[in-house]
Amino acid sequence: MTDTKTEIIEADILVIGGGTGGPMAAIKAKEANPGLKVVLMEKANVKRSGAISMGMDGLNNAVVPGYATPEQYVKEITVANDGIVNQKAVMAYATGSFPMIQYLDKLGVKFEKDGSGEYNMRKVHHMGTYVLPMPEGHNVKKVLYRQLRRLQVAVTNRYMATRLLKAPDGRIAGAVGVNTRTSEFLVVKAKAVVLACGAAGRLGLPASGYMFGTYENAANCGDGYAMAYHAGAQLANLECYQINPLIKDYNGPSCAYVTGPFGGYTANNKGDRFIECDYWSGQMMLEFWRELQSGNGPVYLKMDHLAEETISEIETILHTNERPSRGRFHERRGNDYRKRPVEMHISEIGFCSGHSASGVWVDENARTTIPGLYAVGDMASVPHNYMLGAFVNGGIAGRDAAEYCANVQLADYDEGYLAAERERVLAPTRREDGLTPHEMEFKTRRLVNDYLEPPKVTAKMEIAQRRFAEIRDDLSELCARDPHELLRALEMQTILDCADMAAAASLYRTESRWGFYHLRVDHPETNDEEWFCHTVLYKDDAGRMAHAKREVDPYVVAVEADEMAAYHQLRVKTPAAAE
Amino acid sequence: MPIITQAKSAAVVIDDALCIAEKGCTVCVDVCPLDILAIDEGRKKAFMKYDECWYCMPCEADCPTGAVKVNIPYLLR
Numbered sequence: 174m175t176d177t178k179t180e181i182i183e184a185d186i187l188v189i190g191g192g193t194g195g196p197m198a199a200i201k202a203k204e205a206n207p208g209l210k211v212v213l214m215e216k217a218n219v220k221r222s223g224a225i226s227m228g229m230d231g232l233n234n235a236v237v238p239g240y241a242t243p244e245q246y247v248k249e250i251t252v253a254n255d256g257i258v259n260q261k262a263v264m265a266y267a268t269g270s271f272p273m274i275q276y277l278d279k280l281g282v283k284f285e286k287d288g289s290g291e292y293n294m295r296k297v298h299h300m301g302t303y304v305l306p307m308p309e310g311h312n313v314k315k316v317l318y319r320q321l322r323r324l325q326v327a328v329t330n331r332y333m334a335t336r337l338l339k340a341p342d343g344r345i346a347g348a349v350g351v352n353t354r355t356s357e358f359l360v361v362k363a364k365a366v367v368l369a370c371g372a373a374g375r376l377g378l379p380a381s382g383y384m385f386g387t388y389e390n391a392a393n394c395g396d397g398y399a400m401a402y403h404a405g406a407q408l409a410n411l412e413c414y415q416i417n418p419l420i421k422d423y424n425g426p427s428c429a430y431v432t433g434p435f436g437g438y439t440a441n442n443k444g445d446r447f448i449e450c451d452y453w454s455g456q457m458m459l460e461f462w463r464e465l466q467s468g469n470g471p472v473y474l475k476m477d478h479l480a481e482e483t484i485s486e487i488e489t490i491l492h493t494n495e496r497p498s499r500g501r502f503h504e505r506r507g508n509d510y511r512k513r514p515v516e517m518h519i520s521e522i523g524f525c526s527g528h529s530a531s532g533v534w535v536d537e538n539a540r541t542t543i544p545g546l547y548a549v550g551d552m553a554s555v556p557h558n559y560m561l562g563a564f565v566n567g568g569i570a571g572r573d574a575a576e577y578c579a580n581v582q583l584a585d586y587d588e589g590y591l592a593a594e595r596e597r598v599l600a601p602t603r604r605e606d607g608l609t610p611h612e613m614e615f616k617t618r619r620l621v622n623d624y625l626e627p628p629k630v631t632a633k634m635e636i637a638q639r640r641f642a643e644i645r646d647d648l649s650e651l652c653a654r655d656p657h658e659l660l661r662a663l664e665m666q667t668i669l670d671c672a673d674m675a676a677a678a679s680l681y682r683t684e685s686r687w688g689f690y691h692l693r694v695d696h697p698e699t700n701d702e703e704w705f706c707h708t709v710l711y712k713d714d715a716g717r718m719a720h721a722k723r724e725v726d727p728y729v730v731a732v733e734a735d736e737m738a739a740y741h742q743l744r745v746k747t748p749a750a751a752e
Numbered sequence: 753m754p755i756i757t758q759a760k761s762a763a764v765v766i767d768d769a770l771c772i773a774e775k776g777c778t779v780c781v782d783v784c785p786l787d788i789l790a791i792d793e794g795r796k797k798a799f800m801k802y803d804e805c806w807y808c809m810p811c812e813a814d815c816p817t818g819a820v821k822v823n824i825p826y827l828l829r
């Protein structure tokens with residue numbers, strides 16, 4: 174494969190990742206300046222890629238006038254995240270939330286409304302009301318795709334971006350992509366690049382042992398995190414893992430956000446409630462884990478006390494939208510919401526700011542620490558951002574990038590760097606035998622489970638680092654016999670990078686914070702004196718993994734000390750009898 | 753180390769009688785986010801080529817003839 178083709182194209186803005194935030198970034202850049210050339214590079218197919226490939230059950234964090242103010246939302250997220258937030262970025266999301274709902278509504282996305290046409294908001298969070306159901310939310314991807322076509326965004330499907338390119342002065346110059354079906358290269362030179370590659374969802378190994386049975390769309394293996402790292406960007410709070418309460422084995426949401434407003438709830442094996450609130454937070458996961466440890470497990474999503482009409486309505490939502498194979502899973506198991514509660518479990522670990530707070534550092538304009546490089550959605554550091562956050566921050570990045578482009582020229586990148594990257598990518602194709610991408614990925618992820626899952630133990634995480642280093646040595650035997658295997662071989666290297674980052678970030682923060690997400694056995698207390706700060710991880714000039722503390726900027730919304738503790742009181746005082 | 757081939761069961765099943773790949777259809781192959789479906793060049797029918805399925809179902813939802821059935825992979829069934 175020595176003569177593998179390399180095509181070079183030029184654009185004003187390159188968006189990498191065509192799931193949720195990426196398309197919105199491209200759309201808003203084009204709306205801001207239709208004269209710009211915007212390229213959207215997607216590993217899969219923009220029509221059906223990413224977390225929302227089949228649609229969505231609802232908006233988890235909608236800030237709708239009459240139900241919540243942006244200030245209340247900023248406060249809720251600050252508290253849910255133990256105070257470590259860049260409030261300006263959360264505020265930028267909160268103020269952009271309602272205009273984005275109206276924009277999506279206008280494009281044809283369906284949200285639940287009451288008889289008078291008002292949005293039908295539901296309370297799931299601990300303090301405020303932020304959930305807007307989308308029982309007919311199947312068409313989100315179609316709506317986005319139509320808008321991409323209308324605005325003439327240039328879409329390149331089946332190209333996996335592998336590395337970012339930088340100019341000698343340190344600003345962004347473009348990115349390298351590899352076709353997942355031909356292994357041909359595409360270099361896109363661009364003035365600005367928006368990363369929107371989703372979560373690192375293939376970090377831990379699902380308990381089922383099925384490598385692709387993840388919570389996240391399994392195409393989201395953390396490429397955005399790895400690319401940002403190798404380009405020298407800062408990544409924030411990676412130790413604040415994503416860990417979710419999911420349907421056991423199926424590993425998808427069960428889903429308490431949908432069922433909660435109908436009267437379903439999370440219960441222990443006695444049918445009792447043990448948490449006040451089903452909103453996913455580190456504290457909620459800690460109570461979930463304690464319940465399992467205490468012998469009161471399994472934990473269930475309980476619905477068998479609900480009326481027949483309610484249950485059929487829940488079934489229609491849960492089995493046709495978002496994760497429609499849920500119904501098929503339950504059927505095979507003989508699970509019926511009417512008769513038996515749904516067994517739940519704690520997921521494997523991942524990085525995802527969309528659900529927790531682990532992401533590439535961005536400010537309120539979605540700018541990373543590299544000039545001209547933006548990050549949005551699950552991989553950007555705005556916490557608990559979910560789907561609407563990906564849209565809003567995508568829009569912010571698109572508009573800001575359009576403005577930025579007006580004042581800069583395309584930059585040249587280092588030819589030597591590109592040649593080295595081509596060589597790195599193709600290395601597994603130059604071997605006829607060796608280790609397969611699957612077994613190397615499986616082993617990496619199995620070690621992530623063995624040594625990195627909370628409760629985090631220093632000695633175990635240090636073993637993980639040694640074992641990951643051995644796997645890194647074994648990369649010299651990694652073998653890919655066709656373009657599809659090469660795709661998996663490249664993903665496997667991303668996963669190894671993320672595993673190393675997870676271990677290093679967790680070791681750096683010597684305290685416990687965010688409930689279960691960063692529960693350190695050797696440092697069980699939260700230490701505000703030392704650690705009331707973000708941590709950032711980056712590649713230093715010598716190519717080593719380095720860390721620093723980053724101050725929490727002064728709040729724009731004040732939070733009183735007693736309010737700050739709200740998410741620490743999630744456990745039900747005396748378990749209430751089942752209703 | 754030499755690489756060996758081991759058998760796997762296909763959770764995604766295509767009904768050959770309904771599949772119209774021979775007429776040029778590649779919809780399921782095009783939409784799969786994990787790129788695990790392919791057209792068998794000899795039989796001109798779609799099939800699950802790699803056991804790397806997220807059981808997300810665009811393949812089934814978008815197939816024009818209803819030829820695709822997504823089952824839950826055995827390990828998590």
Ligand SMILES: Cc1cc2nc3c(=O)[nH]c(=O)nc-3n(C[C@H](O)[C@H](O)[C@H](O)COP(=O)(O)OP(=O)(O)OC[C@H]3O[C@@H](n4cnc5c(N)ncnc54)[C@H](O)[C@@H]3O)c2cc1C
Pocket residue numbers: 189190191192193194195214215216217222223224225229230231232233234332333334335369370371372388389390392393394396397425426495496527528549550551552558559560561563
């Ligand atoms: C099962 C599930 C249920 C959810 N339910 C809800 C809900 O009910 N409400 C809610 O608000 N939120 C929900 N979320 C969260 C929400 O869907 C996500 O936060 C949001 O969609 C993330 O958008 P994104 O753009 O960051 O990532 P995605 O939409 O996942 O897009 C990432 C894209 O990047 C592509 N990509 C990855 N690597 C590369 C690469 N190297 N090169 C090129 N492209 C690449 C991927 O193929 C993908 O298309 C749910 C998430 C999941 C997984």
Ligand code: SF4
Pocket residue numbers: 766770771772773777778779780781797798814815816817818819820
């Ligand atoms: S989409 Fe349906 S008809 Fe088309 S190739 Fe796939 S299985 Fe065959």
Ligand code: SF4
Pocket residue numbers: 764783784785786787788789804805806807808809810811812822
């Ligand atoms: S269910 Fe999803 S991952 Fe599996 S074959 Fe169909 S589209 Fe691909």
